[in-house]
Amino acid sequence: MNFELTSEQRQLQEAAIRLSSKALYPLLAEHPRDTPLSKPVMLQIFQILAEFGLTGARVPEALGGSGLSMLDYGLALEQLPPVIALALIAHDGTTSRLCASGAAEVFPDLIADLLAGRKIACTASTEPTTGSDPRSIKLRVRESADGNTAYLTGTKQWITNGTIADVAFVTGKREGDGELQRYLVEYDVSPFVATEIPCIGLQQGHLSELVFDDVAVPRRNAIGNDNSTMKTLTQAWLVNRPLFGLLSLRVAERAKEFALDYVRERSQFGAKLASKQLIQEALVDIEASIQSARLLCYSALDAADRGQATQALSAMAKRQGVATAERTASIAIRLCGAMGLATETGIEQHARDIKMFSIPDGTYEILTLIAGRDITGHNAL
Ligand SMILES: Cc1cc2nc3c(=O)[nH]c(=O)nc-3n(C[C@H](O)[C@H](O)[C@H](O)COP(=O)(O)OP(=O)(O)OC[C@H]3O[C@@H](n4cnc5c(N)ncnc54)[C@H](O)[C@@H]3O)c2cc1C
Numbered sequence: 001m002n003f004e005l006t007s008e009q010r011q012l013q014e015a016a017i018r019l020s021s022k023a024l025y026p027l028l029a030e031h032p033r034d035t036p037l038s039k040p041v042m043l044q045i046f047q048i049l050a051e052f053g054l055t056g057a058r059v060p061e062a063l064g065g066s067g068l069s070m071l072d073y074g075l076a077l078e079q080l081p082p083v084i085a086l087a088l089i090a091h092d093g094t095t096s097r098l099c100a101s102g103a104a105e106v107f108p109d110l111i112a113d114l115l116a117g118r119k120i121a122c123t124a125s126t127e128p129t130t131g132s133d134p135r136s137i138k139l140r141v142r143e144s145a146d147g148n149t150a151y152l153t154g155t156k157q158w159i160t161n162g163t164i165a166d167v168a169f170v171t172g173k174r175e176g177d178g179e180l181q182r183y184l185v186e187y188d189v190s191p192f193v194a195t196e197i198p199c200i201g202l203q204q205g206h207l208s209e210l211v212f213d214d215v216a217v218p219r220r221n222a223i224g225n226d227n228s229t230m231k232t233l234t235q236a237w238l239v240n241r242p243l244f245g246l247l248s249l250r251v252a253e254r255a256k257e258f259a260l261d262y263v264r265e266r267s268q269f270g271a272k273l274a275s276k277q278l279i280q281e282a283l284v285d286i287e288a289s290i291q292s293a294r295l296l297c298y299s300a301l302d303a304a305d306r307g308q309a310t311q312a313l314s315a316m317a318k319r320q321g322v323a324t325a326e327r328t329a330s331i332a333i334r335l336c337g338a339m340g341l342a343t344e345t346g347i348e349q350h351a352r353d354i355k356m357f358s359i360p361d362g363t364y365e366i367l368t369l370i371a372g373r374d375i376t377g378h379n380a381l
Contacts, residue, residue, distance in 0.1 A: 003295075009075055015052070016079035023048055024081050033349075034203040036196055039120075039164045042206075045084055046091065046117030052076075054088060056115040058096035058239070063104045064115050065096070070239050071301040078246040082353050083205040085247050087120075090160035093236050094121035094169045100231075101223045103184060110167065110186070119166040124156035124210055132366045133381075139172035139212065141181050148219045150183065152190075152212040160360070162208025163194040169223070170212070182223040190217045201352035238309040240361045242300035245321020248357045249294050252325035252332075255350040256286055259332035262339065273335070282335060286328045293317075293324040312374035315367040323364065325354045 005013065027045065031037055037045075049055050057073045059065020068076075077085050095114045098104070098121070104111045113119040130136045139154030152172055162168070168185045185192065193211040260283065263273035273279050300317035303309045329351035333340035340347050358364065366381070373379045 005075070009072060012072055013075050013079060016076040019048070019052055020080055024084055028081055028083070028204060031204065036163070036206050037204050042087065042120060042161075042164050043117065045087075046120060048117075049084070049088055050115065050117035055092055055117050056095060057092050058236075059092075059099050059115065063099050064112065065099070069301075070304045071298060073239075074243055074246050074297065074301045077243060078250045082247050082251050082357075083202045085243075086202060086205055086356070087161055089240060089243060090123060091121045093240065094123045094167070097123065097169055097233060097236060098184060098223070101182075103223065106220055107184070110184075114167070120161055120164050121167045121169065122159050122161035122165040122208075123169040124159045124162065125171045126156060126158050128155055128157050132363060134171075137171055137173055137180060139170065141172040141174045141183075142214075143174070150181075150217045150219065150222065152183065152185070152192075152215045152217060154212055156210040156212075158197065158359075159208045159210055161206050162210050163196050163206050165194070168192070168210065170210075179225070181225070183217050184221045184223055185212075185215070185217055186221070190215045190221075199356065201349070201354070201356040235304070235309075237361055238311070238314045239301065239304050241314040241318035241367070242297040242304075242321070244357045244361060245293065245297040245300075245318040248322045248325035248354050249290055249297070249328075251350050251353050251357075252286075252328035253290060255329045255332035255347050256283075256290070258345065258347050258350075259283075259335040259340070262336045266337075279335060282331050286324075286331055289324045290328060293320040296320050310374060312371040315362060315370040318362060319364060319367040319371070322354065322358045326351070326358065329354055 024045065027041070031041065046055060053066035053068070054076060056065030057068045059067065061067040077088065080088065091114070095111065099111060110119065114121055125134055125137065127138055130138060139152060139156065142151045142153070143149070144151070152170065154172065156162070156170065159168070166187050168187070170183050170185050171180055172183065173179070174181050192215050194208050197207050197209055199207050263279050266273045297317045300309060300314045303313055333347055333351060336345070336347060339345060362370065369381045373381065
């Protein structure tokens with residue numbers, strides 16, 4: 001066992017840090033921090049990410065992707081601005097699902113555009129009455145008598161990239177046999193209505209409602225339900241969870257760094273706060289928790305690379321990462337006193353951003369029940 005990064009991994013991490021500090025954070029700073037970025041700005045960002053090889057991180061090199069290991073992907077992703085990292089996970093996750101289901105042969109131009117960051121993708125599963133339980137999907141799929149067209153009717157909610165997406169990977173339920181069916185819906189061929197849902201965190205991003213009112217989708221856009229598609233869907237969950245854990249921890253670290261600077265400067269009772277024992281205990285506590293949660297996330301990604309990922313490990317990685325991050329942000333705010341509540345410091349924004357990562361791909365309760373199922377052999381879901 002070796003806990004050192006390889007020299008290639010260090011270079012990748014440093015390159016991601018440079019990309020963020022020189023290109024991505026300055027670009028975000030040019031726009032209001034509480035308003036979703038425009039599509040042209042998002043395309044600019046995706047093209048920067050494409051040059052770095054991140055838009056197709058999970059797509060094999062043979063299909064034009066960069067085929068990164070999931071651990072390397074996590075090392076790079078955690079250095080990106082969190083709002084961009086979330087958009088990227090949705091885009092790259094969708095692109096890799098499409099590629100795994102053979103879409104690269106049917107839609108080579110579309111896949112090339114997605115990999116080059118010229119088009120943006122989203123995955124739409126959640127609905128107003130379908131959240132943690134994906135089996136309750138209601139979006140209706142009605143097939144024409146000749147089978148050449150499917151008509152989609154229903155609403156999808158909380159869809160990352162929804163309002164800026166050129167293509168949506170949509171799951172619906174077929175009329176008749178009630179089977180789940182996935183479609184690659186191209187916005188310019190099969191337009192749907194997309195609106196933004198304002199949220200408390202990651203406010204430059206896009207969390208959207210998509211309404212399908214008898215939207216006609218050509219037959220060739222149906223995505224197979226074969227084993228390899230299902231395997232890729234499962235693989236995406238196994239990887240996304242530790243990725244969300246890492247992103248939460250990175251945001252928490254920024255809150256912690258602010259608090260650390262603050263207690264080093266601020267004096268009360270005749271001495272710097274940093275010299276007080278209770279303050280040091282709080283800082284040691286969160287530092288140890290961050291480091292252990294991050295190792296758990298790395299270990300879940302490494303297990304995925306070795307084909308040994310388990311639902312329990314990946315669920316625990318996200319659960320631990322998000323819980324640690326939420327606690328860290330809360331303590332960091334506390335250590336700054338009233339200043340921790342001032343919006344000008346940006347520290348409260350970190351707490352709101354972490355909350356956004358706590359929900360997708362498994363809430364705290366759902367992750368607990370997934371891990372609990374593996375540990376006890378009893379399914380409490
Ligand atoms: C930032 C963000 C990005 C997202 N991106 C996407 C996306 O790109 N595509 C997409 O399809 N969806 C996306 N989602 C939606 C997300 O997947 C769902 O919000 C999530 O699955 C939870 O569903 P819900 O919000 O309906 O909560 P519900 O399932 O209604 O749960 C509500 C509460 O009940 C708890 N609960 C549920 N079941 C149980 C149980 N059996 N036992 C105990 N407690 C339970 C939950 O933990 C939660 O606390 C995103 C959400 C967010 C916040």
